[in-house]
Amino acid sequence: MTHWTDLKKDELEKQYSPSRWSHRMSADDVIKAHVKALKEGTERARGLAQTLLNVPYGEGDGEKLDVYIPITNSLDVPLVIYLHGGYWQFLSKEDSGFMAVPLVGKGVVVVAVGYDIAPKGNMDLMVSQVRRSVVSVVQQYSHISGLYLCGHSAGAHLAAMVLSTDWSEYSITPQIKGAFLVSGIFDLLPILSTYVNEPLKMTEEVAVRNSPSQLVPQLKLSSSSCHIIVAVAENDSPEFRKQSEEYYKTLEASGLDVTLEDVANTDHFSIIEQLVDGEYHLTKLLLETMGKS
């Protein structure tokens, strides 16, 4: 298979345009439908669950998160933190509560984290924000039975960066039991020369220090007991599929507890949209992983 450095700019940009690989709809329509599905799911979740919206986890305006709380008297309450996608430049926590629809009914707390997307935020800031959001959640919810992470696309990248954190500079070391990295990007170098980097303005140095593929030794130190699920869509582009496969192989070769889930009949968008459905394969896998199936 050709290496990304051998691709012409237009082919590289096509590989990193997830909407152009959906078998369901045109590129424009699949993005519109995606935003609509996420917004509607989030509205439904806000109607079903008790919520705490706009809880600050830092001083910045964008440093707020939403909590979706189950009605339960169980003492076994896991919590999953969701990091939204959108190429670090689209979407927000307002579109990111949808997975609470099936999960709160099973006694799981869902937290949707907001962070400053580009051009307001840059890569270093977003990574710092999601790390601090996790610390804040652990401090607020010390009684939970387990902490889990789930991220989609750019959010899977941010989740992998959380797993790769040197927590010595933070007030606590979160113990993350499981992480779902859904259709993620783990090596940022291929996108440097593409349209994706226009608002991000990453230099090569920024891309290298924020690439989970380069931080596996740190992940092994910080997250050796975390069960990592690398999930990729059947109809993700070949380059997106390669990103997941190669990150999975690197984690596996390091002796980490990792599984690769190739999710049949999904594209880059439906792979995460369907988490609104309790019968969807990844929803069931999440519930099983949290001991709530």
Ligand SMILES: N[C@@H](CC(=O)c1ccccc1NC=O)C(=O)O
């Ligand atoms: N140009 C990108 C746009 C994109 O990825 C996107 C756009 C809006 C909302 C979410 C997106 N991506 C992943 O969640 C694409 O071709 O799909």
